[in-house]
Amino acid sequence: xxxxxxxxxxxxxxxxVALIRFGARLQVLEGEINLSRERLLRLYREVAGKSPxxxxxxxxxxxxxxxQPSIHxxxxxxxxxxxxxxxxxxxxxxxxxxxGLYREHLALAGxxxxxxxxxxxxxxxxxxSGMLETVPCTQCGGSFLLQQYDLKRHxxxxxxxxxxxxxxxxxxxxxxxxxxx
Numbered sequence: 001x002x003x004x005x006x007x008x009x010x011x012x013x014x015x016x017v018a019l020i021r022f023g024a025r026l027q028v029l030e031g032e033i034n035l036s037r038e039r040l041l042r043l044y045r046e047v048a049g050k051s052p053x054x055x056x057x058x059x060x061x062x063x064x065x066x067x068q069p070s071i072h073x074x075x076x077x078x079x080x081x082x083x084x085x086x087x088x089x090x091x092x093x094x095x096x097x098x099x100g101l102y103r104e105h106l107a108l109a110g111x112x113x114x115x116x117x118x119x120x121x122x123x124x125x126x127x128x129s130g131m132l133e134t135v136p137c138t139q140c141g142g143s144f145l146l147q148q149y150d151l152k153r154h155x156x157x158x159x160x161x162x163x164x165x166x167x168x169x170x171x172x173x174x175x176x177x178x179x180x181x
Contacts, residue, residue: 009035016040017047018096022103022117026052032092032121058122061131061147067158072114073123074144074157076102077134080124095124 016033020043029040044052064073080098087094099117106113115123123145126132132145137157144157 013043015092015096016043019092019117020044020047022096022099024117024121025057027057028118028121032095058119061126063119064123064126064132064145065147065150067163069114069119070144070158072102073119074142075105076115076120077123077127077145078143079105080120081134091124095121 012034016029016035019029019032026037026040026044029035029044030037033040035043041052063069076098079101080094083089083098083101084091084094087097089097095117099120102115102120103113123132127134127145131148133148133152134143135146135152135155136143137160138154139156139160142157142159144155146152146155
């Protein structure tokens, strides 16, 4: 019979609680936390007050390279890389810390959260498998994510070369809110 450390198990529970509070899907917990599925389900119900969402996880790298998600993905991933390198902690702990920093940054700037913890987890997985790569912008020098076979030579990020539609949805939403008031 294999004995488990109570301290190690408590650490796994703390990680799971942090991920659940960020809104992680059960598949993320199963992939990163070393607890049984039944225990994770009970913990999810206790912390979130509801059963975990069902359905497929994001499976395409395309989402991370569109205009607004690309900016948020780059912001999160650069925080993740910095936290990982600076502290030498495990991947799941770096994910939790970097995602917390991402949310704090957005709250301070008054911006909506575009990247969920589940998408952030997939982003790290996609990068680790080589499906997404970091590429510097030729104009600002910022580090952004591109798909493995995208052209990288003269890459210009979405901040330096904004599409014509950028910001239109926020302005339209503000106009609708003003009209309803």
